[in-house]
Amino acid sequence: MFRKFVLIKFIIFYILFFYSLTGFAENSIKATRVWPASDYTRVTIESLLPILNDQMMLKNPERIVVDLKNIVLNDALKELSYKVKGIDPNIKKIRVAQFNPKVTRIVIDLKTSARVKIFSLNPIKKYNYRLVIDVYPKEQDEITNLLKQLEKKSSDKEVVEPNDKKLIIVAIDAGHGGEDPGAIGAKGTKEKIVNLQISKRLKKLIDKEPSMKAVLIRTGDYYIPLGKRVSKARKIKADIFISIHADAFKKRKVRGSSVFALSEKGATSAFAKFIAGNENEADLIGGVSIDDKEPILARTLLDLSQSVTINDSLKLGKNVLTEIKSVNRLHKKRVEQAGFAVLKAPDIPSILIETAFISNRKEEMNLRSKYFQKKLSLGILKGIKKYIRGNSSMAFYIKNE
Secondary structure (H helix, E strand, O other), X not given: OHHHHHHHHHHHHHHHHHHHHHHXXXXXXXXXXXXXXXXXXXXEEEEOOOOOEEEEEEOOOOEEEEEEXXXXXXXXXXXXXXXXXXXXXXXXXXXXXXXXXXXXXXXEEEOOOEEEEEEEEOOEOOEOEEEEEEEEEOOOOOOHHHHHHHHHHHHHOOOOOOOOOOOEEEEEEEOOEOOEOOOEOXXXXXXXXXXXXXXXXXXXXXXXXXXXXXXXXXXXXXXXXXXXXXXXXXXOOOOEEXXXXXXXXXXXXXXXXXXXXXXXXXXXXXXXXXXXXXXXXXXXXXXXXXXXOOHHHHOOOOOHXXXXXXXXXXXHHHHHHHHHOOOOOEOOOOOEEEOOHHHOOXXXXXXXXXXXXXXXXXXXHHHHOHXXXXXXXXHHHHXXXXXXXXXXXXXXXXXXX
8 A cells, every 4th residue: 555655656746747847848939129220230039948049041132040949939929020120221021930840930131241140148137048149231340330420520620739630539338228228217217228318418519519529339229248339439549438327226215426437456345346247247138149258358467558548537537527516416426446347448548427326216317307418418528628628638639618
């Protein structure tokens, strides 16, 4: 009797174990997203488990074929066909169908020949496993669009003495974007959106200055790896790099603006370390292929030129901090330092501005306000100009007011 009971118990356990394995083995698509940009278009397929897949490039017409193994066509996948709009610069359309009972096929029709990168991402924060398909126009240099931003004003405006000198170029980096929303406020305000809004307002103000030109590193809702942001600023020979962000903290009463520069020796405070950790995590959330890592970010030692640049960054940060304190209260009254990956250009004074705490209800409202955005942008511009006037190598570019 006892043996029979043990046998029955073992059979029940085996059946339950088998079904649990079967359940876990079933994969399904939870969501699909398309992020169009001038540099590249990203297609993201989010799934419960990692997706086994095969890919091939076909010509006449140009298209990408991706076979998702052990995936059954569902509503999330069907929606992918409707997410490509006519304005996408790289993709003409996407077709999805059940190729056979065990394979769902995705066909991406391209507008021109392209370089394609397909890679997988592990779960992080709100995301499950993700399969990422990046489509880069083959004929287009990734920096072409940024250089175009410089051409118009360079040809239309005369530059202040000395003759034939270039404009002072300010690279403006709107933090986060695309898959990475950044911090999210209680009313659903996404940091990536307000970062871009403020960046665009700042660009307009800078472009009105006779001797200055602003270039947006990110012009729309898509993600750029941190290292790429640095390399873009260097390729356009930016004189100043400004990264725009918005803070978040678990205590909603915390508020105020902050300015950060790079540190050679670690964070100047626990707060700076916390913020740097959050911002550096962006590549994991936004989604970066292993081979996208920039050599500049892999260095373990910073050279002498970096030390000089950090000193200039601190001067720039101090001037900006002085000006924005009339717009919003300061969370920290001095420029903080930490190991921000996006500030690691060895030859460009670079600062990261945490404009306000999006986790604070009042400051979330401010961040949504055009009036606040304009005032803050003007404060940042005043700080930049104040820094330029105090910099002997730049001072002659700017007219006295």
